[in-house]
Amino acid sequence: MEQQQKSDTLSHFYELRTRCIWIVIGLLLALGMTLPFANQLHQFFVRPLLSQLPAGGQMIATSVTAPFLIPLKIALYVAIALSLPNTLYQLWKFVQPGLYPKERLISLVGVLSSIVLLVAGASFAFYIVIPVIFKFIIGSAPAGVAVMTEIGNYLDFLVSITLAFGISFQTPIIVVAIAYMGVVEVKTLKESRSYVIVAAFVIGAIFTPPDIISQFMLAIPLWLLYELGLLIASLLIHQRDKAIGSALPDH
Template sequence: MSDQQQTFIAHLLELRDRLLRIVVGFLVVFIALFPFANKLYSLLAQPLLSKLPQGGQLIATGVTTPFFVPMKVAMLTAVVISLPHTLYQVWSFIAPGLYKHEKRFLLPLVVASTLLFLTGMSFAYFAVFPVVFGFIVGTAPAGVAVMTDIGNYLDFVITLFLAFGIAFEVPVAVVLLVRFGIVEIKVLQDIRSYVIVGAFVIGAIFTPPDVISQVMLAVPLWLLYEAGILAARLMEKNRKLAQ
């Protein structure tokens, strides 16, 4: 067997080991969270429950829904909690194949993108959910009791978590576009007005039809875009100084 084949097999074995460690890390966290699945769902549902009239509650329309929905919440929580371990395994696999300057660029980017995604989820939970659910409950017609199915509620909040988590990745996207020469900083500045309009369009798509929640997504998108331009400018300045 040639050296190239041996190296390829060694990489496959290491990839298998890293994937196995990722799965084991997730399972350990999930098993630890399993007894608290119902409490985790109650915590997730608190933004809506706090806006319902006295005696209001969520309902389960499926036979197995009361069991499987909290399990899904526990699994998603386990994914988030085990994310640092997962990223460490991924980084340990790819880092040996990177140059030193690539490591200096990618490692902070991976850390920043992870923190930004988690920040976006936290912003959605603590700032957006109370406004959105307050609007939904407040606009219900007289005589209509708001009793959302727990499965539908989970799908809705996951959509908002992803929307805000991805939206908060805008600075990383801007830095990558500039770093790889796809777009110049001046062009990003010139299209600022289009980006603002696009942010409000995205806010209208991913939030309920009220102005407040749309603004709560659109304004952070715009500010994060500006932060990305600033970070890209600093990166370019440091790279020129290094040269």
């Protein structure tokens, strides 16, 4: 018995090692595709700021290595994003043997939905929220002040905003998961709606600049996504209960 347990443990360890190797390979392949286009990617990601600067406006580098390292960092971040589907797939393959067939389907749908929502959140931040933020900030600059953002600070700001929105857009999956697994009842989640709205605005105040527009642009989608999660959870639980009820023998 003890020998069998050791064998199972080693088997899980080897499987985890294999999945980690495939994750690293996926990242390296993605990095090999993005590195040759590091400068083009840099130009693409700084466009939201440059498009809002007045004529002749430009970005600055305050360190010697920044012009070289920042494009490489952007290429790395894009490679991580491109390899994310492979990363999640490898993690799913690792836990798949311990799942029932229906749980495998649900978890696979959850992984795919998570990727879609992450991309949607990051795209919403990049194409809609960030230009609005920069337009507001640059338009609020006092007369005689030239707005010239340091490229390293800009990259950190860009990553934090896109991550905040990408993670916030996972709200429906989180709501569905905790409701479907019975951690919290849907009724309780609905009754907590007012607290969620307050929390959404608090999160918006923490992860966005101190202007009301960007706070609303994070808080309102977060609240709507929470409502979407409640709707999906209610439908799934209703279908599950209906299926269980029909499977019970009649008395």
